[in-house]
Amino acid sequence: MNHLFSLREVSVLDINKILDKAESYKNKRKFEELNGKKVVNLFFEPSTRTHYSFISAEKNLGMKVTNFNPQASSLKKGESLYDTIKTFESIGFDAMIIRHPQNNYFEPLRGIKVPILNGGDGTGNHPTQSLLDLMTIREEFGKFEGLKCTIVGDIRHSRVAHTNIEIMKRLGMKVYISGPKEFDDGSGEYIDMDTAIKDMDVIMLLRVQYERHGYEIQLSKEDYLKNYGLTMDKVNKMKDHAIILHPAPFNRKTEIDDDVVECEKSRIFKQMTNGVFVRMAVLERAFE
Numbered sequence: 001m002n003h004l005f006s007l008r009e010v011s012v013l014d015i016n017k018i019l020d021k022a023e024s025y026k027n028k029r030k031f032e033e034l035n036g037k038k039v040v041n042l043f044f045e046p047s048t049r050t051h052y053s054f055i056s057a058e059k060n061l062g063m064k065v066t067n068f069n070p071q072a073s074s075l076k077k078g079e080s081l082y083d084t085i086k087t088f089e090s091i092g093f094d095a096m097i098i099r100h101p102q103n104n105y106f107e108p109l110r111g112i113k114v115p116i117l118n119g120g121d122g123t124g125n126h127p128t129q130s131l132l133d134l135m136t137i138r139e140e141f142g143k144f145e146g147l148k149c150t151i152v153g154d155i156r157h158s159r160v161a162h163t164n165i166e167i168m169k170r171l172g173m174k175v176y177i178s179g180p181k182e183f184d185d186g187s188g189e190y191i192d193m194d195t196a197i198k199d200m201d202v203i204m205l206l207r208v209q210y211e212r213h214g215y216e217i218q219l220s221k222e223d224y225l226k227n228y229g230l231t232m233d234k235v236n237k238m239k240d241h242a243i244i245l246h247p248a249p250f251n252r253k254t255e256i257d258d259d260v261v262e263c264e265k266s267r268i269f270k271q272m273t274n275g276v277f278v279r280m281a282v283l284e285r286a287f288e
């Protein structure tokens with residue numbers, strides 16, 4: 001039984017095994033491996049991609065799927081997260097997917113005896129997002145070692161950035177951060193946007209997470225797009241083989257211009273497709 005809380009707890013060997021499995025699901029379409037197992041998805045924060053691609057992955061594997069609604073639960077009577085999760089363990093679910101706004105919410109849950117897969121914790125970890133990013137990069141370049149990636153934007157509030165910086169370095173990639181200085185939390189080596197655009201194999205954009213700020217950022221959307229957003233002018237300066245990633249959802253005309261979203265270098269919708277296969281792979285791994 002394997003929980004998946006943070007990629008920091010997963011070896012490079014295991015990361016590559018998960019990606020191999022995800023690729024084999026994508027290529028061979030071999031499904032139904034977890035036929036009949038009961039899974040509950042507990043999302044305490046809004047989600048479209050992670051929640052619904054987990055549902056798609058679970059159904060592909062033949063699992064019986066339940067979606068928890070926090071608004072209609074005993075959380076409203078003051079029940080704690082721990083007691084809620086212990087309840088789902090006790091009433092016979094075989095696995096749980098949890099997204100929660102609190103960093104490291106999973107620490108008190110380590111003793112739960114059915115696998116828990118983290119669908120994102122606050123600004124901390126987003127392991128399955130990072131795995132789908134890695135799958136998309138590996139499909140493109142066939143390797144990680146030596147590739148250069150700049151993660152651009154709201155680094156401070158991004159669990160995607162924090163997860164990717166750590167694992168990409170461990171995989172031998174050179175990782176930089178860029179964007180407004182107010183979002184630089186020191187978690188990576190800063191590079192200016194013009195240099196990054198010309199020099200990178202991968203440009204990973206991040207959503208400006210207005211809902212986490214608690215204050216007004218200084219830049220207007222227009223100034224953000226001009227200085228730190230990706231426009232076709234900048235895309236045309238990227239290397240021929242370079243690609244654009246974004247975990248989505250995106251703020252169009254802020255960190256990404258409309259015509260960049262589906263441009264030839266964008267792999268944004270491929271990332272979403274790959275998300276189903278990496279989620280199948282981590283579900284299968286949960287029961288090893």
Ligand code: CP
Binds near residue numbers: 047048050051129248
């Ligand atoms: N990328 C991502 O986690 O999207 P959702 O918030 O829609 O799940």
